[in-house]
Amino acid sequence: MASTSSGQANDVKFEDIAEGDTVTTPTASMLQSILNISVHGDDVFSEDTTTNNLESFIVSLTGKPAACFVMSGTMGNQVSIRSHLTQPPHSIVMDSRCHIFNYEASGAAVLSQAQMITVKPANDKYLTLEEIKASIVDSDDIHYAPTRLICLENTINGVIIPKEEIKRISEFAKEKDIKLHLDGARLWNVVAAGGGDLKEIVSYFDSVSLCFSKGLGAPMGSIVVGEKDFIRRVRHFRKMVGGATRQIGIATAPARTAVEEVFLGGKLARTHELAKRLESSWIDLGGTLKFPCHTNMVWLDLESVGINEGDIPIEAKKAGLKWDYERIVVHHQICDDAIKKLEGVLERLVENARSRGGVQSFDVPKMARYSRRVDQDLA
Numbered sequence: 001m002a003s004t005s006s007g008q009a010n011d012v013k014f015e016d017i018a019e020g021d022t023v024t025t026p027t028a029s030m031l032q033s034i035l036n037i038s039v040h041g042d043d044v045f046s047e048d049t050t051t052n053n054l055e056s057f058i059v060s061l062t063g064k065p066a067a068c069f070v071m072s073g074t075m076g077n078q079v080s081i082r083s084h085l086t087q088p089p090h091s092i093v094m095d096s097r098c099h100i101f102n103y104e105a106s107g108a109a110v111l112s113q114a115q116m117i118t119v120k121p122a123n124d125k126y127l128t129l130e131e132i133k134a135s136i137v138d139s140d141d142i143h144y145a146p147t148r149l150i151c152l153e154n155t156i157n158g159v160i161i162p163k164e165e166i167k168r169i170s171e172f173a174k175e176k177d178i179k180l181h182l183d184g185a186r187l188w189n190v191v192a193a194g195g196g197d198l199k200e201i202v203s204y205f206d207s208v209s210l211c212f213s214k215g216l217g218a219p220m221g222s223i224v225v226g227e228k229d230f231i232r233r234v235r236h237f238r239k240m241v242g243g244a245t246r247q248i249g250i251a252t253a254p255a256r257t258a259v260e261e262v263f264l265g266g267k268l269a270r271t272h273e274l275a276k277r278l279e280s281s282w283i284d285l286g287g288t289l290k291f292p293c294h295t296n297m298v299w300l301d302l303e304s305v306g307i308n309e310g311d312i313p314i315e316a317k318k319a320g321l322k323w324d325y326e327r328i329v330v331h332h333q334i335c336d337d338a339i340k341k342l343e344g345v346l347e348r349l350v351e352n353a354r355s356r357g358g359v360q361s362f363d364v365p366k367m368a369r370y371s372r373r374v375d376q377d378l379a
């Protein structure tokens, strides 16, 4: 089950179904791309051909004038934010659910001394221009921190921001002389799902960070694209945080293979189809979704069926799957058999809930995603 006839054992993964697309592993061809490097140069001096080639390749794909490879999505966002901003006080407007605000260790506050203004979208899916207009600080009153940057995330929770909305926000930002950054860790999915042309979407932003590691399955790395002057600043701050590295071709070669094989090779479409299939299985069981399924994520509304979240890892484990909570993320290494097993798990979770009378029975308070219970700290 875990291997294919071609012997590429890591091309089809059975476990880790829904833990996230962070569990993707380098394929045989990605590993081979490292062995194929003939000369390993020093990227601190921009003398590594493999890395330079990756950066020009991404320049040609996205249409932005320059690109800089970074170690992670977090580094991409943080050096971009730092490069856009100059002298505090200043503020950044963003979606309250976004990665930059929630999961980057408060980097924008520390590294850029920025006030983060978070907005919860009323439609529960994406920020609108009207909401952004109502949230920016557009004043030189000395009480306030003027907004110099707006950050969007696309997809956010697997949901695609309509291109028309991005365009409106972009025009507004230009008019106000506010920079616009995109956390495009999952922008590949937007394009694969028909949410717009890569070059066109990127053209609405001053900078975009794209991830090689999540859905594309490269072992590590992200890339930032923007104007030449901006990327020069990115390189400076990347150096400052220790992200300029020597023979990094060992990461940039597989990153390129990942873009070619998984994105250009069309493998994301299958992950979207499988997510749709799981969505309809869930709906057939009487469930509803928390967010629409546009790409590779399925957000189950557990309360719609009365499922106790604590049951998920238990039932998943019985079926040989690893899955913890309401979110399911399909990645390119999931085999069809794992999806079938997951459907079985969904059925059993619903059966268990029904046999309890469909009544909510959360015996412990629901924890925030990254919180730990006191007993876990003591263990």
Ligand SMILES: *Cc1c(COP(=O)(O)O)cnc(C)c1O
Binding pocket: 071, 072, 073, 074, 075, 077, 099, 100, 153, 183, 185, 186, 211, 213, 214, 222
């Ligand atoms: C994962 C992720 C990041 C951060 O990427 P790392 O490589 O884990 O630092 C940033 N933004 C989004 C939307 C992500 O999903």
